[in-house]
Amino acid sequence: MGLESIIAEALPEVLTTRLDSLINWARKSSLWPATFGLACCAIEMMNATSSRNDLARFGSEVFRASPRQADVMIVSGRVSRKMAPVLRRIYDQMPEPKWVISMGACATSGGVFDNYAIVQGVDKIVPVDVYIPGCPPRPEMLIHAVMMLQEKVMKESIRDRKDAPDEEAREAMTPGTLPVTDGSTQRTGQIVRPQPYTIASKHEKRRSF
Amino acid sequence: MEAPNNQAGPADNPTISSPEGSAPSPVAAALQREHPECVTEIIEALGETTIIVPRELIVTACAFLKTAPGLEFNFLADLCGFDRGPEEEPRFEVNYHLFSTTRHHRVRLKVVLAEDDIYVPTVSTVWRTADWHERETFDLFGVIFDGHPDLRRILLPDDWQGHALRKDFPLRGYEPYSLE
Amino acid sequence: MSATLNIPPQFEIVDRPLDTQMTISMGPQHPSTHGVLRLELVLDGEMVVKSTPDIGYLHTGMEKLFEYRKYQQGIVITDRMDYLNPLGNNLAYVMAVEKLLQLEIPERAQTIRVLMCELQRIASHLVWLGTHALDIGAMTVFFYCFREREKILNLIEAASGGRLTPSYFRIGGLMMDLPAGFERRVKQFQDDFLHALGEFHKLVTGNRIFQKRTQGVGYISAEDAIDWGLSGPCLRGSGVELDIRRMNPYTGYENYDFEIVTETDGDVWARYLVRMREMQESHRIVEQALSRLAPGPVKADAPKVVLPDREAMKTHMDALIHHFLIVAEGFDVPAGEVYHPIEASKGELGVYIRSTGGPKPARVHFRGPSFVNLSALPHMSRGAMVADIVAIIGSLDIVLGEIDR
Numbered sequence: 001m002g003l004e005s006i007i008a009e010a011l012p013e014v015l016t017t018r019l020d021s022l023i024n025w026a027r028k029s030s031l032w033p034a035t036f037g038l039a040c041c042a043i044e045m046m047n048a049t050s051s052r053n054d055l056a057r058f059g060s061e062v063f064r065a066s067p068r069q070a071d072v073m074i075v076s077g078r079v080s081r082k083m084a085p086v087l088r089r090i091y092d093q094m095p096e097p098k099w100v101i102s103m104g105a106c107a108t109s110g111g112v113f114d115n116y117a118i119v120q121g122v123d124k125i126v127p128v129d130v131y132i133p134g135c136p137p138r139p140e141m142l143i144h145a146v147m148m149l150q151e152k153v154m155k156e157s158i159r160d161r162k163d164a165p166d167e168e169a170r171e172a173m174t175p176g177t178l179p180v181t182d183g184s185t186q187r188t189g190q191i192v193r194p195q196p197y198t199i200a201s202k203h204e205k206r207r208s209f
Numbered sequence: 210m211e212a213p214n215n216q217a218g219p220a221d222n223p224t225i226s227s228p229e230g231s232a233p234s235p236v237a238a239a240l241q242r243e244h245p246e247c248v249t250e251i252i253e254a255l256g257e258t259t260i261i262v263p264r265e266l267i268v269t270a271c272a273f274l275k276t277a278p279g280l281e282f283n284f285l286a287d288l289c290g291f292d293r294g295p296e297e298e299p300r301f302e303v304n305y306h307l308f309s310t311t312r313h314h315r316v317r318l319k320v321v322l323a324e325d326d327i328y329v330p331t332v333s334t335v336w337r338t339a340d341w342h343e344r345e346t347f348d349l350f351g352v353i354f355d356g357h358p359d360l361r362r363i364l365l366p367d368d369w370q371g372h373a374l375r376k377d378f379p380l381r382g383y384e385p386y387s388l389e
Numbered sequence: 390m391s392a393t394l395n396i397p398p399q400f401e402i403v404d405r406p407l408d409t410q411m412t413i414s415m416g417p418q419h420p421s422t423h424g425v426l427r428l429e430l431v432l433d434g435e436m437v438v439k440s441t442p443d444i445g446y447l448h449t450g451m452e453k454l455f456e457y458r459k460y461q462q463g464i465v466i467t468d469r470m471d472y473l474n475p476l477g478n479n480l481a482y483v484m485a486v487e488k489l490l491q492l493e494i495p496e497r498a499q500t501i502r503v504l505m506c507e508l509q510r511i512a513s514h515l516v517w518l519g520t521h522a523l524d525i526g527a528m529t530v531f532f533y534c535f536r537e538r539e540k541i542l543n544l545i546e547a548a549s550g551g552r553l554t555p556s557y558f559r560i561g562g563l564m565m566d567l568p569a570g571f572e573r574r575v576k577q578f579q580d581d582f583l584h585a586l587g588e589f590h591k592l593v594t595g596n597r598i599f600q601k602r603t604q605g606v607g608y609i610s611a612e613d614a615i616d617w618g619l620s621g622p623c624l625r626g627s628g629v630e631l632d633i634r635r636m637n638p639y640t641g642y643e644n645y646d647f648e649i650v651t652e653t654d655g656d657v658w659a660r661y662l663v664r665m666r667e668m669q670e671s672h673r674i675v676e677q678a679l680s681r682l683a684p685g686p687v688k689a690d691a692p693k694v695v696l697p698d699r700e701a702m703k704t705h706m707d708a709l710i711h712h713f714l715i716v717a718e719g720f721d722v723p724a725g726e727v728y729h730p731i732e733a734s735k736g737e738l739g740v741y742i743r744s745t746g747g748p749k750p751a752r753v754h755f756r757g758p759s760f761v762n763l764s765a766l767p768h769m770s771r772g773a774m775v776a777d778i779v780a781i782i783g784s785l786d787i788v789l790g791e792i793d794r
Contacts, residue, residue: 035418035420037424038424038447039424039447039469039472039789039790040468040469040472040554040790043472043473043516043553044552044553046516046535047539047542050531050532050535050536051532051536052536052539063420065419067418078449078469080445080446080447080448080449080793081366082365082366082445083425083446086418086425086446112466112469113449113450113451113454114380114381115380115381115450115453116373116380116381116382116453117365117373117448117449136552136553136554138552254726255488255725255727257726257727257728259726283615283616284615284618286618287728287741287754287756289741289752289754289756291743291752292752293751304726304728306756310629310631313636313637315637336616336618338616338617338618338764338765340764341761345760362445363444364444364448364794365448373450373453374453378453380453380454380457
């Protein structure tokens with residue numbers, strides 16, 4: 001993780017371009033996804049790994065369950081408000097270098113579900129590298145997205161890749177500090193009366209459906 | 210078709226609405242015979258029987274329907290709420306859909322509640338499956354079930370403010386929960 | 390009258406350093422929970438003392454969304470609910486609206502509905518088998534099942550255009566008629582499928598490891614199953630012979646000859662056997678449906694509700710006006726309420742629609758079978774070990790889209 005940036009700063013650029021191609025080739029040929037299948041797109045992701053459309057031949061040999069061992073997080077499916085902090089935590093637990101593919105319309109922009117419960121696009125929470133439209137996208141589209149990501153990886157340079165700042169990663173571990181909920185979990189024994197949040201959402205201006 | 214609520218007591222002449230020329234179904238007739246105070250109104254439409262029950266007697270009605278020979282409604286298929294709208298009085302309804310695995314007949318019980326008095330006794334002592342259904346109705350409508358073993362939110366996050374399926378809850382929610 | 394919220398004891402933070410019990414959270418991101426399910430397990434070593442499912446991580450607010458969409462726009466939302474059985478969801482919703490409208494569906498549409506639903510049931514059970522076996526450790530079955538499933542998805546895509554979200558059924562019939570050559574392709578699938586089913590039996594049913602991991606695990610008795618509201622294969626695995634296709638038949642199921650598959654053991658193994666035999670019964674029903682297919686209309690005769698044919702729309706004025714009104718304004722549904730249950734691949738999928746007139750429903754509630762089946766998990770998993778929890782979740786065949794809606 002940190003080793004190649006240290007090397008990159010020490011070496012002249014003519015050598016790092018060679019090193020770039022080698023390292024990027026190694027990274028793109030073994031992009032191991034983290035299982036982040038949420039909803040219907042997860043089934044298409046499973047179809048993409050099955051024998052008909054075989055994602056493993058592009059390097060995604062195993063889907064690692066632990067984010068510590070994964071390179072790319074394929075967010076497949078709708079991300080609800082309750083799931084959003086979990087998504088951020090899993091993303092933060094992935095070591096650099098990491099990429100995110102946002103699969104499907106719901107992950108890209110909220111999809112069909114333009115309402116209170118769904119985050120309107122996972123790029124509000126994590127930085128996304130490749131977006132895939134579709135509801136659900138065909139497995140071939142996912143394979144195309146992985147290939148696009150591979151092209152993107154080839155264009156990177158080890159001079160640019162920095163580790164995630166420690167503060168951001170550490171803050172993500174403390175509950176209540178993510179920008180999604182205010183963490184005021186009610187643990188008291190009284191009945192929850194609806195407190196008025198009176199500022200309506202900015203989206204409410206849209207009239208027609 | 211607004212039924213009187215909160216009034217316990219025998220209803221001698223419940224309102225029966227059914228299509229022309231048909232008698233109320235045997236289920237409704239049996240409940241009427243044995244527990245006439247439980248029946249506020251009977252509605253027969255589209256091949257389904259709906260019985261409106263006053264809310265204090267819902268457990269009596271359910272226990273009777275579960276154990277009575279010939280009725281045997283041992284399966285609670287569904288328990289869902291409905292918000293008629295903030296201007297309607299009474300505002301909320303809770304519908305119980307019952308099914309009998311031995312007789313294969315169905316019935317719907319309905320409890321109507323006013324907005325400032327949304328308490329209903331729980332039926333989770335009659336059918337254990339009512340547990341999660343009642344939690345969901347509490348979560349989405351705010352209906353409080355007395356005697357429920359564990360009434361807390363089930364679908365929305367624990368610190369969510371408001372009840373999402375009420376008619377005055379906007380579709381896209383409130384700030385700061387709506388990120389744009 | 391007042392009530393207090395009881396915070397259950399497992400949510401209190403207690404510091405017990407010398408205790409043997411440990412509370413861990415399984416999920417929501419977990420390979421074996423079949424979706425975003427979180428289980429709070431109180432463990433004593435490897436044995437589960439208490440398990441509490443925590444759901445809502447996929448809550449999409451679909452029921453609220455229905456109230457803001459016209460009736461025909463709601464069909465698209467139902468696809469995404471139980472995403473392994475989208476045609477079943479479509480059917481439940483569409484039939485509930487047709488009951489409110491009191492429409493009569495033509496014979497060919499009903500036969501095609503049965504055909505597609507049973508194909509969808511086979512596809513859903515194939516995913517169940519693949520993921521269940523994968524969780525228990527048999528990875529090959531996963532690939533074989535998805536290979537068979539690709540054939541069914543190709544069939545559904547040929548009919549409707551969508552593999553996983555077809556929206557093929559419409560209010561009043563179907564989206565459009567089956568394409569040419571469809572029956573031949575279904576027959577080809579039929580011939581391949583029995584052979585594949587034999588392969589699955591060879592791989593899994595005779596496997597001693599699979600048997601040891603599933604027999605005696607997750608037992609629930611018949612009365613408890615009914616009390617907890619289980620339905621579908623979970624209920625039939627405990628010996629209760631209940632199938633809505635037989636008891637409250639819909640869309641022509643009373644004309645088909647199939648067996649209600651039951652087993653008496655009530656454990657994971659019994660539910661496995663029930664679903665395997667159900668795939669075979671679905672295969673039989675597909676054969677019967679194919680032989681019953683006769684030419685005819687596929688949309689009901691209700692010009693205000695059902696979209697007209699494109700040719701008629703382009704040439705006749707009234708068809709054009711009806712098309713425009715249906716698409717732009719929707720059709721008025723008379724006030725009333727209806728609860729329509731169907732036998733989805735996971736159990737009793739019930740739709741409660743309440744209409745107060747107008748083109749949009751006032752309330753749509755889906756009684757998801759997985760929601761209720763999952764609520765029985767704490768009961769089934771008493772005394773089980775962590776690995777058994779994985780087997781039990783697999784046998785319940787839950788889909789979080791349906792649980793959380």
